[in-house]
Each structure stands twice: as C-alpha cells, then as structure tokens.
Amino acid sequence: xxxxxxxxxxxxxxxxxxxxxxxxxxxxxxxxxxxxxxxxxxxxxxxxxxxxxxxxxxxxxxxxxxxxxxxxxxxxxxxxxxxxxxxxxxxxxxxxxxxxxxxxxxxxxxxxxxxxxxxxxxxxxxxxxxxxxxxxxxxxxxxxxxxxxxxxxxxxxxxxxxxxxxxxxxxxxxxxxxxxxxxxxxxxxxxxxxxxxxxxxxxxxxxxxxxxxxxxxxxxxxxxxxxxxxxxxxxxxxxxxxxxxxxx
Numbered sequence: 113x114x115x116x117x118x119x120x121x122x123x124x125x126x127x128x129x130x131x132x133x134x135x136x137x138x139x140x141x142x143x144x145x146x147x148x149x150x151x152x153x154x155x156x157x158x159x160x161x162x163x164x165x166x167x168x169x170x171x172x173x174x175x176x177x178x179x180x181x182x183x184x185x186x187x188x189x190x191x192x193x194x195x196x197x198x199x200x201x202x203x204x205x206x207x208x209x210x211x212x213x214x215x216x217x218x219x220x221x222x223x224x225x226x227x228x229x230x231x232x233x234x235x236x237x238x239x240x241x242x243x244x245x246x247x248x249x250x251x252x253x254x255x256x257x258x259x260x261x262x263x264x265x266x267x268x269x270x271x272x273x274x275x276x277x278x279x280x281x282x283x284x285x286x287x288x289x290x291x292x293x294x295x296x297x298x299x300x301x302x303x304x305x306x307x308x309x310x311x312x313x314x315x316x317x318x319x320x321x322x323x324x325x326x327x328x329x330x331x332x333x334x335x336x337x338x339x340x341x342x343x344x345x346x347x348x349x350x351x352x353x354x355x356x357x358x359x360x
Contacts, residue, residue, distance in 0.1 A: 162191040183258030255311040261343040280306035316342035
C-alpha cells in the first residue's frame with residue numbers, strides 16, 4: 113500500500129510540475145496582504161532551499177504527507193518546514209488513522225532538526241495537541257497555514273484540530289509563535305462542538321460555532337457565534353478581537 117501511494121504521489125508531483133498546477137501537498141504561508149511568504153530563492157548561503165527539501169526524509173516511518181508549509185517562524189533563515197502527516201494504518205478500535213504535525217529547522221550542524229511535535233506539545237488542559245492515546249478521532253483541518261498576524265515578517269503557525277467521537281466534539285484552535293527558544297502558544301481556543309475556521313484577507317481568522325445553553329441538545333445550539341481572531345496592538349498578542357452572537 114505504501115509503495116503504491118508513493119508511486120501515485122510522485123506521479124502527482126511530476127504532473128503538477130509539468131502543468132503549472134500547485135503542489136497538492138503545499139499549504140501556503142500568508143502575509144498581511146495574503147501573498148505567499150514561501151522563499152522560493154532559498155535561505156542563507158550554505159543552507160538548503162526549503163522549497164526543495166525532500167519531505168520524505170522528514171516523515172515518520174509508516175506515514176504519508178498530507179500538507180507542507182514552509183515559513184520563517186523563527187525569524188532566521190532558512191524557513192522552517194511544517195509537515196502534516198498521517199499514519200498509513202487505521203487507528204485501533206475503528207478510530208481514524210493517527211495524524212501528526214512536526215516542525216523542522218535547519219541547524220548549525222547542517223541537518224534538519226525536529227523542534228515541534230504536536231503529539232508531545234502539552235496544552236493548558238494538560239494534554240497534547242494530538243494525543244494518540246486519547247481514544248478519540250482527531251483531524252487537522254483547514255486552514256493549515258502560517259499567518260503574519262502582526263505584519264512583522266515573522267508569521268505564526270495556525271493549527272486547528274477537530275475532535276470527534278460518536279458526534280463532533282470541540283474544535284481546538286492553536287496559534288503558535290516562536291518568541292525565543294521554541295514554539296509557544298499565543299492562543300488556544302476550543303468550541304463546545306465543531307465549528308468552521310476561515311482565513312480572511314486582512315490577516316485575521318473567523319471562527320464560527322454553535323453557542324449552547326443548558327439543556328440544548330448536541331444537534332441544536334440555541335445560538336451561533338462568530339469570533340474574530342487577530343493581532344491586538346494594545347497587548348501585542350494574537351487574541352479573540354470580537355464576538356458576534358446570533359440566535360439560531
């Protein structure tokens with residue numbers, strides 16, 4: 113199965129190169145105006161061009177790439193490589209295949225080092241972003257991008273994870289920045305059940321989700337909320353800028 117997938121993937125990439133079609137594995141890094149932040153010209157002298165890195169060498173054994181983002185998260189060239197991958201095997205007990213998000217940076221010893229792993233990065237609830245032992249389905253959903261919220265040429269990583277069991281669970285939105293030694297969460301926000309996250313042209317995000325009151329069944333929230341997420345100049349952080357509520 114893995115060999116057939118690899119052959120198909122190579123064929124897709126070759127076709128994209130010949131036809132001018134965007135690479136199906138490539139997700140964009142987005143600037144204030146919405147343009148691509150990926151540096152096709154490469155990094156500093158002696159460093160590899162992140163756009164030319166063979167992603168297969170960065171994948172975990174037994175996984176396949178779903179999407180790749182190349183962005184200057186650390187503020188130093190070359191850009192980091194952010195890899196969303198998925199296990200080639202289904203999860204146990206009927207669960208979906210395990211998903212992963214890893215970030216790699218180029219080091220002084222001339223190698224790609226993993227500096228972030230969503231299965232070990234602990235959130236404020238005490239659990240990893242992606243937890244292989246949780247016994248629930250978790251999927252990384254769109255938009256999977258890096259966004260320069262502050263317009264300072266150092267984008268943040270946007271990671272949205274939909275949790276589900278017999279029915280949709282929380283949609284957890286993470287905004288991660290690299291202020292010093294490692295990636296740190298600027299914002300973690302969870303809906304009660306599901307939701308839709310959208311990237312806006314003005315480098316903000318819109319999160320639409322149901323608002324539940326006591327007694328509301330899971331299918332039918334009493335209201336809907338649209339939260340605008342973006343950079344707040346007063347606090348110097350990415351946060352929920354506004355919330356609009358409406359009855360369902």
